C-alpha cells in the first residue's frame with residue numbers, strides 16, 4: 636500500500652546478534668522480575684542500529700514494573716531506546732510503557748525470553764520490524 640502522505644520516517648531497527656543474546660540472558664537472569672536496559676547504538680533517518688547495552692544506574696524493577704521513576708535518562712545521543720522484559724503476559728507495551736517511552740525504539744521481551752520473544756515498538760505502540768545483523 637502506498638503511503639505518500641506519510642511524512643514520518645518509517646523506522647527500521649537492526650540489532651547485532653551479540654546484543655540480542657545479551658538482552659535475552661539479562662531478562663532470564665532477572666526473571667521473575669522485570670529487567671530493563673538502555674539500548675545503545677546509532678540512528679540515522681529513522682534507521683536504528685543497536686550494538687550495545689547499558690545497565691541504567693537508577694532503575695527500579697519489580698514483578699510488574701521496570702522503569703525510571705522521576706529520573707530522566709542521561710542525554711547521550713548513543714542511547715537510542717530501552718528494552719525491558721515482561722515476565723508475564725504479552726510483549727505489547729502497556730500504557731505505562733508508552734508514557735515512559737524513551738528514545739526511538741522500545742523493545743519488549745516476553746517470557747521465556749527466546750529468540751522469537753523480542754518485539755520492537757515505536758512511541759505510538761506500533762510494532763517495528765527488526766533484523767538481527
Ligand SMILES: [Zn+2]
Pocket residue numbers: 719720721728729732743
Ligand atoms: Zn512493560
